Amino acid sequence: MLEHQEDLNDLQRRFPILIVFVILTFLILVIRIGYLQLIKSSYFRELSESNRLRSLPIEPYRGLIFDRNGELLAHNVPGFHLSIILEDLKNKEATIKRVTELIGISEKDIKTRLSARKDTYPFAPVRIKENISRKEVAVIEANKLDIPGVVIEAVSRREYRHGNMASHLLGYVGEITQSQLDNFEDDSVYPGITAGQDGIEKTHDPILRGIAGYKQVEVDAYGHEMNIFGVKEPVRGNDIYLAIDASLQKIAEDALGNESGAVVAIDTRSGDILVMASHPVYDHNLLSKRLNAKEWEALVNDPSKPLNNRAIQGVYPPGSVFKIVTAAAAIEAGAPAPEDRIFCKGGLQYGRRFYRDWKAAGHGSVALHRAIVESCDVYFYNAGITLGVDRIADYAFRLGLGSQTGIDLPSEKAGLIPTTSWKLSARKVEWIAGETLSVAIGQGYVLTTPMQLAMLISSVANSGVRYQPNTVWAVKDRLNGEKYRFPPVEIGRVEIKEETFQILRNALRGVVNEQGGTAGRARSAIAEIGGKTGTAQVVALKPNIPKELLKEKRFKDHALFVAFAPVSEPRIAVAVIVEHGGKGSAA
Known part of the structure; x- marks a missing residue:
């Protein structure tokens, strides 16, 4: 009984401290909310109005393909794609014309690819040319202020080590098609991700593709990345060993x-x-x-x-x-x-x-x-x-x-x-x-x-x-x-x-x-x-x-x-x- 009375007295002594802690925590939250809403509200409003906060996908490395004895048949090499984010274009016609002048792709091809983009994927880069050369990368970077909305994507490109050997069995990859997108109900795929289009690459795409990551970024008025707020790393695809020798x-x-x-x-x-x-x-x-x-x-x-x-x-x-x-x-x-x-x-x-x-x-x-x-x-x-x-x-x-x-x-x-x-x-x-x-x-x-x-x-x-x-x-x-x-x-x-x-x-x-x-x-x-x-x-x-x-x-x-x-x-x-x-x- 005496011990119980001592515990009760100890709790009564600590109770005012607990109340003070709760009040301080509440005040800190109120101050933080007030700071964000009153002092920083214009900053975040500007970011929101200019669409400067974005969640961008990170494409995973595709799994490798070997023969039954471990001979490498398909792997990934670094590459660059040229894309356009429609929402960042200031003058669509002028930008298309300028890109045509810089890298030689026709205006018709660019417009055809842009028109295929569905409105259900805002701010998704629309790929207009795959595997551009380092020289073309340098040209685009040197002129990026003149072509807002045009971005270069650093990607891993598929390469088949033995040329055309077993081409029908291995298949090939490419940018995911609209019909493939329509067949997925989750967010494991997105416009622009690489997907199998034939052969093993297609039938076993879920095994090889991996899981996409995402990053929260701030972009400037030209759509160029400025700050990264958070990253969820992608998960690399699994490797496949084929039965062929x-x-x-x-x-x-x-x-x-x-x-x-x-x-x-x-x-x-x-x-x-x-x-x-x-x-x-x-x-x-x-x-x-x-x-x-x-x-x-x-x-x-x-x-x-x-x-x-x-x-x-x-x-x-x-x-x-x-x-x-x-x-x-x-x-x-x-x-x-x-x-x-x-x-x-x-x-x-x-x-x-x-x-x-x-x-x-x-x-x-x-x-x-x-x-x-x-x-x-x-x-x-x-x-x-x-x-x-x-x-x-x-x-x-x-x-x-x-x-x-x-x-x-x-x-x-x-x-x-x-x-x-x-x-x-x-x-x-x-x-x-x-x-x-x-x-x-x-x-x-x-x-x-x-x-x-x-x-x-x-x-x-x-x-x-x-x-x-x-x-x-x-x-x-x-x-x-x-x-x-x-x-x-x-x-x-x-x-x-x-x-x-x-x-x-x-x-x-x-x-x-x-x-x-x-x-x-x-x-x-x-x-x-x-x-x-x-x-x-x-x-x-x-x-x-x-x-x-x-x-x-x-x-x-x-x-x-x-x-x-x-x-x-x-x-x-x-x-x-x-x-x-x-x-x-x-x-």
């Missing part, structure tokens, strides 16, 4: 050379994309600098279509590669059985049309194994008649054709596997029996991408195990330095018996390694390879087309080749197409 990628691209086409290589044990080459390439270093309207139009209208990633967007008749599908359907149905022999004398009369074999003299008496090894068309014409188009289509769908593979790249095409119902719906006519013969050898309406064909041969090598195709091997967190590996993802198993896959693999081994095989040129002393050639017809044989004209490269057939190795324990699957390359063995 840069050395293999270079070999594939060198092999394609000046030819148009594509090469895809997959690790059969994981779905990792080891190679993705598409030719002709585009210059992603140039595209990341932003082209003017005339340059962009010329690129889009280029007849060689360099912007098209042929690995996933190019659709081609698979030719004799599709015989793998027809063979699988025939083995499973037992019609014809693998041991049944068909005599080939260079073609097959079916109805009123004669269907030619690629070998005019014919292949003689062949069963399934030699029909695949020698790529006998007549054998597969007969198989097609027995099976029917819908049964062939069923096995094509099982093996992943006719739909997107799900690869993490933009604008993948699904290709086309025709059925009787498809033709009735799409063409409004019934299926013609003779069309099945064309489908059986991968011609007619059948369309596939090189990526799909790589997945097809990988599934055969794997006894039907299908993995999600994966372009990213790992991501490195820049905050903690940890590297997170992307594990293989099994997406399903093809409903085909193991015995069927064994028959197919043995025949595909024969295509490369047996006498008379169509891919004997691919034989290797390093590893035993199994594969299948294909020739995709570009122009139908018509009597009114001059033979001399058909000799031109543009009329030559496309050459295809799919393969896996080693046959006994597959580790890699490859699909190659060379446009207008002639026979499939050329691939």
